[in-house]
Amino acid sequence: MSANALSSEAADLVIIGGGLWGLSIAWHYARLDVGRVMVLERNLLASAATSRAAALLTRARAKTALMPLIAQTYADITALEGESGEALDLHQVGSLHIAASEARQQELRELVAIAE
Ligand SMILES: Cc1cc2nc3c(=O)[nH]c(=O)nc-3n(C[C@H](O)[C@H](O)[C@H](O)COP(=O)(O)OP(=O)(O)OC[C@H]3O[C@@H](n4cnc5c(N)ncnc54)[C@H](O)[C@@H]3O)c2cc1C
Structure with a gap:
């Protein structure tokens, strides 16, 4: 340029x-x-x-500062689809988290508390 x-x-x-x-x-x-x-x-x-x-838009995050950004992303997807008239192929399928250690179980319990 x-x-x-x-x-x-x-x-x-x-x-x-x-x-x-x-x-x-x-x-x-x-x-x-x-x-x-x-x-x-x-x-x-x-x-x-x-x-x-991977384009995962997980709403509950250990880094809670990311959560409003994720919520905004969902709103933006709806707005973009409305403005462009094109579907953005969003799949809302949920996710499965598996803990293989006590420490990871505790992390997941904390994540559940954050989500709630
Ligand atoms: C393997 C992988 C999986 C991921 N999965 C997820 C997920 O599932 N969900 C999720 O939310 N996030 C995910 N992320 C994180 C997500 O990809 C990033 O947070 C996001 O893409 C960052 O966007 P960005 O615009 O900051 O950076 P980038 O996409 O890296 O864009 C920065 C751009 O700036 C340009 N640039 C830099 N310096 C200059 C300069 N001086 N002049 C001109 N251009 C410049 C670069 O060329 C680049 O194109 C993943 C990341 C990786 C690597």
Whole structure:
């Protein structure tokens, strides 16, 4: 990309990195009508960690800070399907967690408490 294209006239908001986070932030800002939003990606969009994810959207997380983000992801999927008119093929199937040690059992008990 030329230096000219990166001038302040080219975009009102520049986001570096076109993975899940960069693209999500770009989409949310674009919907707020903040002006021209530009995503700079040095490779292909969503070609790094994002393309490797298993796409599990487990709602209960030991890292509780992730839980509102997961809830937002479900809301975003519904919004994206509405805006694009295309199904995103979300499968809501639940998950099975197995503990093979006492420590892991305790972790799962704590996860259940968080989920509740
Ligand atoms: C094997 C695996 C399985 C996973 N499974 C799950 C799962 O089931 N559920 C879940 O929620 N999460 C999962 N994750 C985690 C999830 O993939 C990541 O949290 C998420 O993709 C991170 O997105 P990101 O945008 O931060 O990073 P990335 O997808 O890595 O995107 C960053 C982008 O920034 C670009 N970039 C970096 N520096 C620059 C620069 N200077 N200029 C231009 N571009 C730049 C990179 O090229 C890249 O495309 C998994 C991860 C892995 C590896």
